[in-house]
Amino acid sequence: xxxxxxxxxxxxxxxxxxxxxxxxxxxxxxxxxxxxxxxxxxxxxxxxxxxxxxxxxxxxxxxxxxxxxxxxxxxxxxxxxxxxxxxxxxxxxxxxxxxxxxxxxxxxxxxxxxxxxxxxxxxxxxxxxxxxxxxxxxxxxxxxxxxxxxxxxxxxxxxxxxxxxxxxxxxxxxxxxxxxxxxxxxxxxxxxxxxxxxxxxxxxxxxxxxxxxxxxxxxxxxxxxxxxxxxxxxxxxxxxxxxxxxxxxxxxxxxxxxxxxxxxxxxxxxxxxxxxxxxxxxxxxxxxxxxxxxxxxxxxxxxxxxxxxxxxxxxxxxxxxxxxxxxxxxxxxxxxxxxxxxxxxxxxxxxxxxxxxxxxxxxxxxxxxxxxxxxxxxxxxxxxxxxxxxxxxxxxxxxxxxxxxxxxxxxxxxxxxxxxxxxxxxxxxxxxxxxxxxxx
Numbered sequence: 001x002x003x004x005x006x007x008x009x010x011x012x013x014x015x016x017x018x019x020x021x022x023x024x025x026x027x028x029x030x031x032x033x034x035x036x037x038x039x040x041x042x043x044x045x046x047x048x049x050x051x052x053x054x055x056x057x058x059x060x061x062x063x064x065x066x067x068x069x070x071x072x073x074x075x076x077x078x079x080x081x082x083x084x085x086x087x088x089x090x091x092x093x094x095x096x097x098x099x100x101x102x103x104x105x106x107x108x109x110x111x112x113x114x115x116x117x118x119x120x121x122x123x124x125x126x127x128x129x130x131x132x133x134x135x136x137x138x139x140x141x142x143x144x145x146x147x148x149x150x151x152x153x154x155x156x157x158x159x160x161x162x163x164x165x166x167x168x169x170x171x172x173x174x175x176x177x178x179x180x181x182x183x184x185x186x187x188x189x190x191x192x193x194x195x196x197x198x199x200x201x202x203x204x205x206x207x208x209x210x211x212x213x214x215x216x217x218x219x220x221x222x223x224x225x226x227x228x229x230x231x232x233x234x235x236x237x238x239x240x241x242x243x244x245x246x247x248x249x250x251x252x253x254x255x256x257x258x259x260x261x262x263x264x265x266x267x268x269x270x271x272x273x274x275x276x277x278x279x280x281x282x283x284x285x286x287x288x289x290x291x292x293x294x295x296x297x298x299x300x301x302x303x304x305x306x307x308x309x310x311x312x313x314x315x316x317x318x319x320x321x322x323x324x325x326x327x328x329x330x331x332x333x334x335x336x337x338x339x340x341x342x343x344x345x346x347x348x349x350x351x352x353x354x355x356x357x358x359x360x361x362x363x364x365x366x367x368x369x370x371x372x373x374x375x376x377x378x379x380x381x382x383x384x385x386x387x388x389x390x391x392x393x394x395x396x397x398x399x400x401x402x403x404x405x406x407x408x409x410x411x412x413x414x415x416x417x418x419x420x421x422x423x424x425x426x427x428x429x430x431x432x433x434x435x436x437x438x439x440x
Contacts, residue, residue: 017286021283024167042264048271066236085218088224094230143199146203149203149211161210165206277355285365291373349404367423376429379421391414
């Protein structure tokens with residue numbers, strides 16, 4: 001196979017991505033028991049909730065990253081290097097200004113937040129929580145500015161570099177934690193500092209390396225900032241932003257809802273279960289990742305046949321992943337015993353709810369990946385608004401009536417409905433019968 005073709009580049013990246021993602025997952029799984037031993041169950045639940053809230057706030061990049069991903073891929077497909085450099089430079093400048101503003105606003109608001117009430121614990125004072133959260137949030141803001149390099153890698157069909165950055169960030173965290181644990185006693189502040197700063201360091205170093213080597217012709221320059229491109233990036237990016245928010249509402253509000261209703265210990269149980277099943281999501285996302293920008297490239301060149309074949313292959317792969325999901329479900333207790341090495345009770349209801357969510361969303365992600373790639377996201381945009389409005393109150397209601405597992409019920413039902421809509425829209429686009437909102 002010619003590895004310079006679209007399919008060849010995907011296959012070449014997939015081999016490296018599977019190795020790196022496998023190592024990444026292994027390091028992540030190593031970090032969980034190490035962190036649990038350092039913090040204990042309750043503090044670990046607090047850490048998961050804090051990091052989730054801050055990641056939620058930190059995703060307010062108004063979708064510029066994904067907007068850049070699509071527009072840059074189109075520019076590179078047409079070999080328009082001047083436009084590509086202007087898009088990259090505009091995105092960097094805009095993200096820097098956005099996150100500087102968000103950080104300054106957060107610093108002011110942070111001092112008035114009752115973190116003990118938010119986190120449902122009095123293990124630290126409000127001033128201690130504010131200090132911990134302020135430092136972590138600062139690094140999260142930096143992370144989302146430097147994260148622009150990952151979207152450039154996606155547009156260049158080089159997602160393997162994104163996996164490498166993620167892996168090295170986790171390894172660096174692991175090495176620092178293991179090394180320091182021999183000499184000092186960890187607290188939540190130090191752990192948060194390590195976890196939040198290491199990804200920033202890796203992204204910064206890789207940005208320098210790639211812009212001095214493979215992407216030297218794309219290096220950003222403030223002189224290439226074009227304010228007129230912001231509208232173009234924000235038009236598509238704004239829709240991605242709302243879609244991002246709905247996703248984050250699910251992932252991060254679950255921890256907060258569970259903390260409020262059941263306490264931090266329940267967050268630990270939920271988080272560990274979700275992380276174990278997320279192996280399926282992670283591995284499946286490895287396969288999907290190169291296709292987003294590949295779909296953008298293929299659609300801009302009207303290569304519909306390649307798109308159809310790719311979608312069919314991904315559905316076949318999904319069936320295989322469903323089988324592995326059930327293997328994890330039935331072997332859950334044994335896996336947990338080997339992994340965590342401490343007794344944590346997880347109900348069958350919670351395990352099955354997370355299994356259902358992971359399986360349905362893996363299938364849904366095939367079609368959302370295609371729609372994202374071709375920029376037809378208006379339906380996703382409106383569905384995201386509906387989801388964001390109703391998901392939290394419905395999750396609270398179901399959680400109070402059905403336990404921790406019930407918190408997931410609204411998300412599962414919404415995912416089934418969304419899959420049906422995306423499947424229909426994909427068919428209409430490929431058959432060139434999409435009109436109105438179906439083609440936006």
